[in-house]
Amino acid sequence: MSEKTFEFVAGTKCLDLANTIGGARGQANASEYLNSYQDLLNWGYQAGMLSKKQIVYLELKSKEYKIEANKVLDRARRLREAIYQIFSAIASQKTPSDPDLAVINLELARGLHQSRIISTPSGYIWGWEEPARLDSIIAPAVRSAADLLTSAALSHVRECASPSCSWLFIDESKNHSRRWCSMKTCGNTNKIRRFRSRHFQ
Ligand SMILES: [Zn+2]
Numbered sequence: 001m002s003e004k005t006f007e008f009v010a011g012t013k014c015l016d017l018a019n020t021i022g023g024a025r026g027q028a029n030a031s032e033y034l035n036s037y038q039d040l041l042n043w044g045y046q047a048g049m050l051s052k053k054q055i056v057y058l059e060l061k062s063k064e065y066k067i068e069a070n071k072v073l074d075r076a077r078r079l080r081e082a083i084y085q086i087f088s089a090i091a092s093q094k095t096p097s098d099p100d101l102a103v104i105n106l107e108l109a110r111g112l113h114q115s116r117i118i119s120t121p122s123g124y125i126w127g128w129e130e131p132a133r134l135d136s137i138i139a140p141a142v143r144s145a146a147d148l149l150t151s152a153a154l155s156h157v158r159e160c161a162s163p164s165c166s167w168l169f170i171d172e173s174k175n176h177s178r179r180w181c182s183m184k185t186c187g188n189t190n191k192i193r194r195f196r197s198r199h200f201q
Helices: 013-018 035-048 052-064 067-092 098-112 138-149 152-156 183-199
Strands: 116-119 125-129 157-159 167-171
Touching: 013 067, 013 138, 035 052, 035 067, 052 067, 067 138, 067 157, 067 167, 098 138, 116 138, 125 138, 125 167, 138 152, 152 157
Parallel strands: none
Antiparallel strands: 116 125, 157 167
16 A cells, blocks of 8 residues: 555545645645545545455455546545535535536435445444445545535535645534644734734835
8 A cells, every 4th residue: 555644634534535646736736646546545445435455355356447546546436525615615615516516416326335334333324335345435524525515514614714725624613713733834824924923024
């Protein structure tokens, strides 16, 4: 497995998926983090959406079915961009477009037959069929987007205030005043910028 380490700062998996483009979309600093099917698997594992057993199985399967694995990567990127466009629009009080919602509905329909109700000691939960399919990562990601769209947390979806970042997150701060995807990166850069403009001009 590749060594790429992803960040999970959004508070929900669908927005974490949207955040697999670094920098700001459409700008020179934009960078793709999902460059291969392997990257997608790696992301799914780190996100806790795929088990180690599934990863090992899917790694082997993707080597055998390269074209299909690349198609899944394309679908994941298309879903990611629909998720970004929808929640970015909502974060700025705009109405998401019908074509973006259509991508969500298409993938929901495709993933529904993989859904399972699983009995656990603490009750029944939504789960997914085994063994893993090449597109096993898509269904839980789109389910996360559908859950967020229909939840109260939707009004707390934000886009990072940094002009060089387009990461999305759920603002779960007490007074809903979180502005940055991460204080370590964008928040800190902004703090330094403000300090410099106050002291060195
Ligand atoms: Zn940011």
